[in-house]
Amino acid sequence: MVKEIERAGIPVVHVCTVTPISMTVGANRIVPAIAIPHPLGNPALTPEEEYNLRKKIVNRALEALTTEVKDQTIFEV
Amino acid sequence: MSYRVVHYINQFFAQIGGEEMAHIAPELREGAVGPGTAFDAAWNGEAKIVNTIICGDSHFAEHEKESKAQILAWVKEINPDLFIAGPAFNAGRYGYACANIALAVKEELGIPVLTGMYEENPGADLKDKVLIVATTNNAAGMRKAAPTMAKLAMKLMKGEKLGASCEDGYMNNGIRVNFFEKERGSRRAVKMLLNKLADKPFTTEYPMPSFDRVAPNPAVKDLSHAVVALCTSGGIVPKGNPDHIESSSASHYGEYCIAGVENLTPDKYETAHGGYDPVYANEDPDRVLPVDVMREFEREGKIGKLHDYFYTTVGNGTAVANAKKFAAEYAQKLKQAGVNAVIMTST
Numbered sequence: 001m002v003k004e005i006e007r008a009g010i011p012v013v014h015v016c017t018v019t020p021i022s023m024t025v026g027a028n029r030i031v032p033a034i035a036i037p038h039p040l041g042n043p044a045l046t047p048e049e050e051y052n053l054r055k056k057i058v059n060r061a062l063e064a065l066t067t068e069v070k071d072q073t074i075f076e077v
Numbered sequence: 078m079s080y081r082v083v084h085y086i087n088q089f090f091a092q093i094g095g096e097e098m099a100h101i102a103p104e105l106r107e108g109a110v111g112p113g114t115a116f117d118a119a120w121n122g123e124a125k126i127v128n129t130i131i132c133g134d135s136h137f138a139e140h141e142k143e144s145k146a147q148i149l150a151w152v153k154e155i156n157p158d159l160f161i162a163g164p165a166f167n168a169g170r171y172g173y174a175c176a177n178i179a180l181a182v183k184e185e186l187g188i189p190v191l192t193g194m195y196e197e198n199p200g201a202d203l204k205d206k207v208l209i210v211a212t213t214n215n216a217a218g219m220r221k222a223a224p225t226m227a228k229l230a231m232k233l234m235k236g237e238k239l240g241a242s243c244e245d246g247y248m249n250n251g252i253r254v255n256f257f258e259k260e261r262g263s264r265r266a267v268k269m270l271l272n273k274l275a276d277k278p279f280t281t282e283y284p285m286p287s288f289d290r291v292a293p294n295p296a297v298k299d300l301s302h303a304v305v306a307l308c309t310s311g312g313i314v315p316k317g318n319p320d321h322i323e324s325s326s327a328s329h330y331g332e333y334c335i336a337g338v339e340n341l342t343p344d345k346y347e348t349a350h351g352g353y354d355p356v357y358a359n360e361d362p363d364r365v366l367p368v369d370v371m372r373e374f375e376r377e378g379k380i381g382k383l384h385d386y387f388y389t390t391v392g393n394g395t396a397v398a399n400a401k402k403f404a405a406e407y408a409q410k411l412k413q414a415g416v417n418a419v420i421m422t423s424t
Contacts, residue, residue, distance in 0.1 A: 001310060001392075001404035003291045005419050008408035011294040016423035018138045021173060024202045027421075028293035036099075036135045036170070036424050038357040039311070041364030051370070054363065058370045058420070062305075062380065065418045068296045 002027040013064040015039060015057060019074055029064040030074045031057060080124035080234040083152055084113040085162035085178055087171045091131040096354040099170075101133035102140075103147045112219060116161065119227030124234060128155055134170035135353070137178070144174075145181050152182055158234045164193030164222045165200060167214035167394045169352075172200030179207045189233040193226050196248065197397050204248040208233070211248050214394065303417035306384035308407070310392030310400075311358065311365040311424040312350030313341065322391055324351025330390035330403040332410070335383070340369035352393030353424050365422055384416050392423060 003026045005012040014027035017039055022030045033039030040054045057077055064075040088098045090111040109117045109126040117126055130148055137144045152160060160182040162175035172194040179190040180203055193210035194200050201209055210229060212222040225246040232239060242249045258265065265282070272279035297303050314322060320331045338345075341362035348358040348365065363369045371383045388407040392400065411419065 001308070001390075001400050002421050003289070004401055004404035005308070005408045005411070005421065006291040006294055008405070008412050009294060010408060010411060010416060010419055011297055012419040012421055014421050014423065018170065018173065021169065021199045022423070024199050026290050028291070033422070035139055037096075037353045037355070038364040039422055039424055040367045040370075041357065041361060043357050043360065043364075050364075054367050055370050055373070058367050058374070061420050062300060062374070065297045065305075065420075066300055069293045071293075 011065055013061045013075075015061050023072055023074075026072075028069055028072050029067075030072070031061045031064055032074065032077060033057060079120075079122055080158040080231075081127045081155070082116070082124055082159045082161055082230070082234075083155055083157040084109065084116065084126045084129045085148070085160070085175060086111055086113070086129060086131055087165075087168070087174065088131060088133045089168075089171075091129070093131065096135075096352065097356075099133045099135035099354060101131070102136055103130060103132040103144055103151075105130055105151050112164070112223065115219065115223035116227050116230070119224050120231065124158070124231065126161075127157060132174065134168070134174060137174040138170045141177070145178060148178055149181060149185055152188065153186055157188060159230055160188050160190045161226065161230055162190070162192040164210065164212045164219070164226065165195075165198060166212055166216055166218065167195040167198055169199050169394075172198035174200070176200035176203040176207055176209065183207060191226060191230050191233060193222050201248060205251045208239075208250065209248045210246050297418045300380050300418075301378050302381040304382045304384050304415055305371070305380050305418045305420060306387065306411055306416045307366055307368065307371065307420055307422070308388045308404075309366050309422045310390060310395075311422055312348040312391040312393075313346060313358065313362050313366040313387075313389050314349045316345050316347050318347070318349045322349045322389070324349055324391060325393040325395075327391040327393070327395045328399065330388055330407060332386050332388055332407065334386055335368060336385040338368060339372050341366060350391045350393055350424060352391070358424070365424060367420075367422070381417075384411070384414065386410075386414075 002014045013029040015031045017033045060077045106129045110129040113126045165172035165175045175192040179192045183190045195214040269279045346362040
């Protein structure tokens with residue numbers, strides 16, 4: 001799906017846990033997430049800590065969108 | 078004396094449980110478990126599964142290094158004649174685990190390996206590096222897959238020469254072997270051309286490689302004026318799943334308005350995804366689709382606007398052709414709506 005969005009001319013960032021699959025699929029901007037059932041959260045944290053963690057990941061995703069890339073790139077959080 | 082085999086399966090095929098048990102760490106058992114009994118039966122005493130290793134699919138994906146180290150240590154100690162994994166059919170994380178653990182056993186321990194899965198499984202990406210038998214996309218294909226895998230496994234254990242991929246049922250691994258054809262090239266080419274002209278099926282002898290890669294778009298220049306949309310394959314839908322998006326093999330996607338929605342609450346949203354434990358996503362759907370954070374960034378002026386609609390489907394055994402079609406369609410809608418960038422989340 002990321003590839004089709006990219007093909008339509010819209011920059012897209014893929015936030016996902018299993019980044020090798022994202023590479024296979026052909027995403028160009030990739031941000032690693034926390035875990036499969038909760039990519040942008042962590043139920044073990046307090047609600048406030050969890051929100052901050054999510055903010056950090058989304059922030060990284062936005063950084064990825066504003067960064068020029070030539071090839072598939074993983075933006076570590 | 079019969080050949081000794083170690084078999085790798087996931088929590089589901091070990092009948093431990095479904096997604097709620099996908100977190101379990103690797104476990105070593107004696108003898109065959111689940112699908113392993115079909116291999117044992119096919120080998121008819123000539124080979125035998127001495128141990129089965131079971132690992133939860135999420136555990137392998139999230140703790141790949143540790144899982145691999147543990148499994149390799151066991152396999153090294155058992156020192157079998159063959160390591161067989163799966164078959165995984167179209168289960169993405171399982172296929173990924175099967176192909177990667179098989180590759181590790183082959184490279185680190187030098188033991189012959191074999192696995193099986195559907196051609197669209199992301200694990201099949203390693204088909205050039207490990208031998209993968211092509212299966213159907215669901216476990217109903219076990220009856221067909223088991224004898225093919227068992228036969229190929231036996232060849233590997235005996236050190237026999239493999240037939241061509243189309244003869245022995247494995248995925249084309251890019252290795253070319255010289256041999257003499259019965260008919261000469263000109264005759265074969267003319268036959269192929271005649272079949273083509275008559276709209277009859279024909280098989281090319283030189284398939285073109287398909288590299289479906291899309292070059293990255295230029296970065297967003299000014300985020301503070303950009304409209305950013307959220308999309309997901311994690312199955313987030315309004316509570317009650319009004320469009321009945323299937324929990325696996327989704328046939329459509331959903332488009333839902335979130336104008337004025339500050340955060341995805343469990344009383345109004347949930348996940349329709351049947352391929353991961355839904356407890357955490359149902360407790361707080363923002364864990365999959367981060368509307369709460371995006372709203373804060375919107376208020377701060379970090380982004381211009383969160384797009385009024387999000388697009389969602391269930392990425393669980395969903396055919397690649399369908400996923401492609403969904404996104405091609407909604408990408409046009411996003412474009413017409415003036416969306417400048419997309420965040421896609423996957424579980």
